[in-house]
Amino acid sequence: MTSTPALRALAALGIGVTLHPYAYDPRAEATGLQAAQALGIDPAVMLKTLMVEIDGRPACCLIPSDRQLSMKRVASAFGVRSAAMMPAPRAEKLTGYHVGGISPFGQRRAVPTAIEASACTAARVWINAGQRGLLLSLPPEAALRALGACPALLIA
Template structure:
């Protein structure tokens, strides 16, 4: 049980669990999509960014790249840059390749790419490598108070 799963269960949220053998050392989203035989655009990666106003979490399809200007605008901040991996691990309590948007050490501003609304379910990290959670964009919006915007 990861903190993310415990959080969702406590909230009585509907989600699906997807486990796979993770042998990747980078591009974890593509690896998950291949292992689970799910389209790459349905597997969302959790990216940590930072700026003068603090940290912002971006959830974007593994098939895309985050547009930092669009993300900053959606988060209501001036400028953002990618956070170094070691800092992202310290801030969230999760390891790279397994950073879940749920149950991070501190509640951070979160923005989900609008393409999530095109799918009945998207996969996000479950809190460790080799574990993904199937959730809806609405669930991310309601449980994380996440904004939904075009950020790719």
Template sequence: MAKDRAAAGTPATAALSAAGIPFTTRPYEHDPSAPSYGLEAAEALGVEPDRVFKTLLADTELGLVVGVVPVTGMLDLKALAAAVGAKRATMADPAVAERRTGYVVGGISPIGQKTRHRTVVDETAQLFETVFVSGGKRGFDIELSPAALIEATGAEYAAIAR
């Protein structure tokens, strides 16, 4: 997988390029009426949905935490809280998520966020050679290895999907 410097148009691609982390951009035609951004991406890109991961922000007493889980499942808030040593977690307000990440809902990337947050990637990412995450806008994903995702975000793996 070659680094795609030509599309360094989002904070996510700029961060990956600056860090020398290999990735491939995967744009697709976004349908604003799609009921699920992640499942739409999987279908548009022609990949198994289990390889496409969504980025969600949760609020804990320790601050905001990013959970990255397959689009086929849901974020287990209890498991995410346990993974970061918090007592509990609730979904962050979408306006707060947008303000703190610098991305819009449906296009929040775990990479290149305005404020860096502790990040946990569901352990199932390790089952694949590459995974897909939002590239920082709707209709734009990034394909990279799970190890590259961990490197780019400083994340850890845990079982946080249900």
């Protein structure tokens, strides 16, 4: 079985997940949507992991793969004045993962995390497991607990 820092972190917390491998397409314009389509998952519960900077500090947001972040809402959710997308090279260095395989779990350094509130009402959510072509699913409550995250309105 595949082992990633994300899966090891969840196992250490006693959180069980179901793994969902899929054929990752590096040419896909939207990898989250491509993953949802490949697995036949509703994009509303296929969450993409986005690294952001809030007042210059790193943070993580999980939102449905078919939606876009609202930087105004991100700033509000974290109680800061400004929010911006983190450049990909910085996100890779900070998390230890490659773009297309960034998981919120098992990152090199814990950062404040928020999950789109609308996704928190689902029975299960699908999130990257720490490598391209591998998702995990779990109840949103388990994701919130594992990440010390809060549900928030993040999408435009």
